């Protein structure tokens with residue numbers, strides 16, 4: 326596993342805690358990248374310390390740009406209460422980035438190669454690359470930071486940054502949370518996330534409770550005083566991903582010093598916070614000495630990544646939940662055309678789907694249409710948008726509905742787990758453990774689901790009927806997809822979406838919340854075109870389907886539904902493409 | 910579970926159960942929440958925190974790389 330350990334350098338009362346973080350890292354022989362703010366570069370004592378850290382220990386000196394611009398130049402040109410970099414207008418972004426680079430050059434005598442910000446939108450990356458082409462790498466996003474953290478701070482944390490990769494990536498020019506499809510599509514700066522997040526619990530809950538940041542776990546009450554195995558469990562979970570990604574995995578620790586003492590969301594005494602931070606670094610140092618971890622400076626990692634990880638390489642993450650002890654598995658797949666989450670606990674339903682292939686352009690800032698919302702839009706987000714039915718009708722999700730006589734069972738009520746992951750030239754194959762379903766007349770069946778992620782915006786979904794207690798029973802199955810689009814938990818305007826079905830009675834409708842259902846015999850393709858996010862989504866039968874339909878929603882259930890109907894018989898399989906595309 | 914010491918800045922345990930960080934204010938010996946109606950002593954709050962931790966059934970359980978492979 327590769328590690329970047331990052332410390333932010335800023336002036337003020339917490340400076341002694343930065344020195345404490347540095348002492349821990351140096352005592353343990355870990356490589357540190359220091360992210361120095363503009364305000365810190367005006368303090369000669371801090372600058373002397375930073376230069377000394379570089380000379381004595383080799384620490385890389387980078388530029389922190391998310392906050393801390395206070396300087397005579399900033400006060401004269403912009404002033405006012407401080408805003409995060411990515412929220413200023415274009416002219417102000419350019420001024421601040423230029424100011425940071427100028428201060429850096431004057432202070433350290435060279436240009437920075439590494440930069441940090443919590444989010445670094447497309448306008449910021451373009452300006453940064455122009456002004457300072459030496460920048461190779463940037464902390465440029467926080468995995469799934471958005472709605473849940475907003476709520477968790479009593480609706481006050483306006484950082485909407487969902488739908489991004491969980492590890493290093495090549496940010497795309499039109500939306501920096503989307504991985505670039507090729508060199509021309511890339512901003513020229515490698516992105517790394519701010520912290521390595523728990524890919525089960527950051528989906529279900531707050532990413533700032535469950536991350537490579539011991540104080541985050543303390544914030545989530547996931548330690549008991551000095552007892553904090555979760556911090557090591559999460560680290561090992563990232564190491565585990567090497568087994569599915571050609572031996573590669575990445576972890577970073579970027580804890581601001583304020584978390585080590587007096588933070589209002591931490592109820593443990595300061596000595597506990599400091600010990601837990603030290604413990605995590607000790608564990609990382611131990612892994613390094615064992616040869617199980619390679620710590621690098623950020624620019625050093627950028628060179629390694631560029632040489633070893635080609636643009637557009639698909640990645641997966643098998644998330645095993647390790648704090649509640651639920652034994653749940655989630656499976657994540659990522660390539661330049663999509664990010665998708667398979668929720669095996671719901672029979673293998675898709676719980677989150679981001680159609681990168683649509684290349685929805687997004688930038689943040691006071692002069693941008695998206696303002697503070699930098700997330701990549703979803704087509705399915707089961708936690709925000711209802712998912713399986715609890716009170717009323719279901720919402721965004723996929724499933725298989727199996728019918729016997731007049732009873733229909735929903736695969737999402739069956740717990741499954743990841744049975745096998747195989748990756749080769751044809752793509753990434755994911756096989757789940759069989760789902761066992763029991764009908765009220767005593768009929769019992771088991772169904773196996775296979776996903777094949779082939780790239781190009783396509784997922785092949787195969788269902789196999791492995792067992793039936795009565796082989797003469799007649800069974801039908803519906804491949805079922807309910808979608809929407811959005812960036813938060815609130816519904817967006819669905820008008821303008823078109824739904825269509827082919828087959829014997831081909832039909833099409835424009836979404837008007839009219840509750841219409843269009844059915845067609847021998848339909849092989851059911852499609853939704855969502856111009857709002859320049860994307861389309863379709864189910865296409867590979868095994869011939871009997872029929873299909875599209876269903877428009879209503880204001881109390883603002884979704885669209887795509888369905889293909891199949892016969893299900895023992896020993897045979899039904900196969901369907903889920904295809905994403907760009908659309909206007 | 911072991912007893913733990915707390916700092917004096919507290920978050921409301923009821924709001925925390927909704928994954929919301931709300932800092933409590935102090936009124937005499939009691940803390941109170943301005944977001945909800947919770948109020949209680951430091952001991953009561955510490956007890957609520959320990960109750961909240963019960964959801965993490967593996968909070969004291971180390972899961973090694975070898976165990977992850979078979980989990």
Ligand SMILES: [Zn+2]
Pocket residue numbers: 921922923924925931942943944945946947
């Ligand atoms: Zn409260």
